[in-house]
Every structure is written in structure tokens, then in C-alpha cells.
Amino acid sequence: MAKELDLKIEGMTCNHCAQSVTKELQKVAGAADIQVDPKAGTAHLATDESVTEDQLAAAVSEAGYSLTSVTSSNG
Ligand SMILES: [Cu+2]
Structure with missing residues (x-):
């Protein structure tokens, strides 16, 4: 079962930032x-149940930004 998640990410300013985050999340x-919006500072993605918030935070951090919140958009 896939989960739909909305991430809030601090520090992105342009499309290059969004590409870095997208690449790490991939x-x-x-x-x-994976859809990253640098102006809104958000990312939307679908994940398997096995994917943890820590893994997503590590990926965002690897790109050079901070994951500040994760919300599920399908419960
Ligand atoms: Cu940038």
C-alpha cells in the first residue's frame, strides 16, 4: 500500500535546490x-509502507536542506 506524503523542507530557493532534493529522494x-516545489518549500511523494520519516529526513539532509515536517495526505 502506498502512502501519499507532504513534506515541508527548509532552505530551498530555486529549481536547482528542488532538483537536488528530488535526486536524493529518488x-x-x-x-x-516525487514533486518538489522550491517556492512553497514543499515536496509531495508516494512511498511504500516501509519508508520511514528518518529515511526521508536523511535524503533531504544529504541534499543540504532540512525536513521540518511530514504529513500524510491520505490518512
Ligand atoms: Cu537553489
Whole structure:
């Protein structure tokens, strides 16, 4: 079962930032349909149940930004 998640990410300013975050999130096994909006400071993605918030935080941090919140958009 896939989860739909909304992430809040601090520190992104332009499309290059968004690309870095997208690239790192793509490396997380089980993450798909990644859409990053640098102006809003958000990312939307679908993940397997196995993907943890820690994995997402690590990916965002690897790109050089901070994950500040994760909310599920389908319960
Ligand atoms: Cu940038």
C-alpha cells in the first residue's frame, strides 16, 4: 500500500535546490512520484509502507536542506 506524503523542507530557493532534493529522494527505495516545489518549500511523494520519516529526513539532509515536517495526505 502506498502512502501519499507532504513534506515541508527548509532552505530551498530555486529549481536547482528542488532538483537536488528530488535526486536524493529518488534514491530512497520505495519512494515515487516525487514533486518538489522550491517556492512553497514543499515536496509531495508516494512511498511504500516501509519508508520511514528518518529515511526521508536523511535524503533531504544529504541534499543540504532540512525536513521540518511530514504529513500524510491520505490518512
Ligand atoms: Cu537553489
